[in-house]
Amino acid sequence: MSQAQESDSSLLVVVLDANASAWAQSPLSLDKALQQLVIFINAYLALNPENQLVVLGASHKECRYLFPADPSSAPPTHDIQVYEQFRTVDVHVLSGVHEMLSSHVDGNTEEQQSLIARALSKALCHINQVNQLSVNKIWSRILVLSAGQDSPHSYIPLMNTIFAAQKMSVLIDICKVFGQDSVFLQQAAEITGGNYLKVDTNSEASLLQTLLFICLPDQYTRNILNAPGNDLIDFRATCFCHKRVVDIGYVCSVCLSIFCQTAPVCSTCQTKFSFRLVKSDSNQSNSTSSPNASAMSSLSLKP
Ligand SMILES: [Zn+2]
Numbered sequence: 001m002s003q004a005q006e007s008d009s010s011l012l013v014v015v016l017d018a019n020a021s022a023w024a025q026s027p028l029s030l031d032k033a034l035q036q037l038v039i040f041i042n043a044y045l046a047l048n049p050e051n052q053l054v055v056l057g058a059s060h061k062e063c064r065y066l067f068p069a070d071p072s073s074a075p076p077t078h079d080i081q082v083y084e085q086f087r088t089v090d091v092h093v094l095s096g097v098h099e100m101l102s103s104h105v106d107g108n109t110e111e112q113q114s115l116i117a118r119a120l121s122k123a124l125c126h127i128n129q130v131n132q133l134s135v136n137k138i139w140s141r142i143l144v145l146s147a148g149q150d151s152p153h154s155y156i157p158l159m160n161t162i163f164a165a166q167k168m169s170v171l172i173d174i175c176k177v178f179g180q181d182s183v184f185l186q187q188a189a190e191i192t193g194g195n196y197l198k199v200d201t202n203s204e205a206s207l208l209q210t211l212l213f214i215c216l217p218d219q220y221t222r223n224i225l226n227a228p229g230n231d232l233i234d235f236r237a238t239c240f241c242h243k244r245v246v247d248i249g250y251v252c253s254v255c256l257s258i259f260c261q262t263a264p265v266c267s268t269c270q271t272k273f274s275f276r277l278v279k280s281d282s283n284q285s286n287s288t289s290s291p292n293a294s295a296m297s298s299l300s301l302k303p
Pocket residue numbers: 239240241242243244259260261
C-alpha cells in the first residue's frame with residue numbers, strides 16, 4: 001500500500017486552561033495571556049495558508065470549542081484594516097473565553113483543576129477525523145496552556161489520552177504558565193515527544209516569546225532546533241486508591257492498577273491476591289503462577 005504523502009500544512013489544537021480561580025493566582029493575567037496567545041495563533045496561521053487550527057477551552061466544569069465557532073453564533077463585524085481570518089479567530093477565541101468565565105461565576109470558585117484530559121480526548125478525536133478525511137498526511141500537534149493544578153482523579157483518562165496521542169504520532173507541547181510543575185503534563189510532553197515549558201510569568205512577554213520560539217516551528221524546523229530538553233521530568237504515578245502521587249507503589253498483576261498500600265482484593269478488577277504466593281515466589285526466583293493467583297507486585301516508580 002502506498003503511503004500518504006506528507007503535506008507541509010499542519011493542524012494545531014490549542015487547549016486553553018480557562019480556569020478563572022487558577023488564573024486569579026497568576027502574576028500574568030488571563031487577559032494578557034490571551035493577547036499573547038492570539039498573536040501566536042495569528043503567526044501560526046500566517047506561516048502557511050493551509051494550516052488548520054482548533055482552540056478548545058477547558059475549565060473545571062466544561063470543555064468547549066472556542067474555534068471553529070458554532071455556525072449559529074453571530075459572525076464578527078467586518079474590519080477592513082485586519083486580515084479577515086485573524087479577526088475571525090481572535091474574536092471567537094476572546095469572546096468564547098469570556099463567555100465561559102461568565103457562565104461559571106456561580107460555581108465552585110475554589111476548584112483549580114481543569115478538564116484537561118477531556119480536552120485532550122476531544123483534540124485527538126478531531127485530529128483523527130481530519131486525518132481520515134484528508135488525502136495527504138497532516139502533521140498534527142497539541143499545545144496545552146496550563147495554569148491549574150493536576151487533577152489526580154483524571155490520572156487514568158489522562159494517561160490513556162497520552163498513549164493514544166503517542167500511537168497517533170501527535171506530539172503534545174505543554175506551556176505551564178503558573179504554579180507547581182504538573183507531573184502528569186510533564187509525562188504527556190515526554191512520552192509524545194513534545195516540550196514541557198515553564199513560563200517565567202514575572203516577565204510579561206515571556207509567554208509570547210516561549211510560544212513563538214519553541215511552539216511555532218513546524219516538524220522540519222524542530223529537527224534542527226535545539227529545544228530545551230525535558231530533563232527534570234517527574235515520572236511518578238498516582239495511586240488508584242487515594243489519587244496520591246507515589247514514589248513506590250503496588251501494581252495489580254492482572255489489571256496493572258497502582259496502589260499505595262497492599263490490599264487483599266484489587267479494587268479495580270476484584271482479583272483476590274494470595275499473599276502466601278508472594279512468599280513462595282520470592283523463594284523460587286523463576287517461578288511462574290497463573291494471573292488470577294498471582295499477588296500484587298511492588299514496583300519502584302522512580303525513573
Ligand atoms: Zn492510595
